[in-house]
Amino acid sequence: MTSEPILSVDGVAKTFLLHLRGGARLPVVSGAAFELRPGECVALGGPSGAGKSSLLKMVYGNYRIDSGTIRVRGDGDFVDVASADPRRLLRLRASTMGYVSQFLRVIPRVSTLEVVAEPLVGDGVAREQALERAGALLAWLNLPERLWPLPPATFSGGEQQRVNIARGLIAHRPLLLMDEPTASLDAANSRVVVELIGEKKRAGVAILGIFHDAQVRETVCDRVIDVTEFAKAA
Numbered sequence: 001m002t003s004e005p006i007l008s009v010d011g012v013a014k015t016f017l018l019h020l021r022g023g024a025r026l027p028v029v030s031g032a033a034f035e036l037r038p039g040e041c042v043a044l045g046g047p048s049g050a051g052k053s054s055l056l057k058m059v060y061g062n063y064r065i066d067s068g069t070i071r072v073r074g075d076g077d078f079v080d081v082a083s084a085d086p087r088r089l090l091r092l093r094a095s096t097m098g099y100v101s102q103f104l105r106v107i108p109r110v111s112t113l114e115v116v117a118e119p120l121v122g123d124g125v126a127r128e129q130a131l132e133r134a135g136a137l138l139a140w141l142n143l144p145e146r147l148w149p150l151p152p153a154t155f156s157g158g159e160q161q162r163v164n165i166a167r168g169l170i171a172h173r174p175l176l177l178m179d180e181p182t183a184s185l186d187a188a189n190s191r192v193v194v195e196l197i198g199e200k201k202r203a204g205v206a207i208l209g210i211f212h213d214a215q216v217r218e219t220v221c222d223r224v225i226d227v228t229e230f231a232k233a234a
């Protein structure tokens with residue numbers, strides 16, 4: 001692949017300071033460096049506690065880093081997530097970065113259909129059209145239509161995860177971060193997510209994710225970055 005990277009991580013180090021444990025220090029990564037190009041799907045690998053989710057949160061700008069740069073190409077130029085001011089970071093997320101967390105953060109009293117359609121409405125798509133596309137995506141993910149008018153608060157783990165995936169994938173974002181998107185899904189629904197990820201890749205979206213399911217990982221990912229390499233140095 002010869003295209004310019006959309007994500008460029010260089011020399012990233014982070015140590016958690018545990019205030020409740022007398023200021024104990026927990027180094028998580030050091031010297032983390034990698035790049036991601038459009039249309040690539042890259043997995044963060046390594047055992048539980050290696051720092052995979054933390055690294056994903058650093059890229060999204062949810063965790064501060066101690067040193068290094070995390071550059072994302074968005075709105076025409078590179079933005080360093082680590083040093084961007086909060087408003088610039090929010091703009092970069094809105095235009096460029098999607099994040100599918102492991103669990104849905106439920107908004108009380110808002111219907112599933114609205115929850116899923118919201119990112120499109122935020123992009124300026126007409127409400128009716130956004131709701132229609134939300135329904136199509138939920139149908140693809142086998143979420144029964146009788147659930148669409150209900151808030152997802154009482155849904156099963158797998159149902160909530162599918163709502164979360166639909167919300168995370170409905171709008172076009174050139175860089176997608178996914179934390180175990182198939183963890184609570186059965187084989188049939190995992191296959192749908194694999195298809196959705198394939199479609200994103202063909203559209204040129206770059207995906208950085210954590211995929212515990214080896215079969216899913218081997219199907220969608222072009223390579224694996226072993227996070228323990230960064231932890232060793234930490």
Ligand SMILES: Nc1ncnc2c1ncn2[C@@H]1O[C@H](COP(=O)(O)OP(=O)(O)OP(=O)(O)O)[C@@H](O)[C@H]1O
Binds near residue numbers: 026046047048049052
């Ligand atoms: N906000 C935080 N404050 C303090 N320590 C944290 C914080 N977030 C993560 N950690 C610690 O950093 C280490 C890495 O956690 P992380 O969640 O990134 O691991 P992971 O590789 O995603 O593991 P898993 O596969 O179990 O999800 C763990 O020891 C964890 O306890």
Ligand SMILES: [Mg+2]
Binds near residue numbers: 052054
């Ligand atoms: Mg994790």
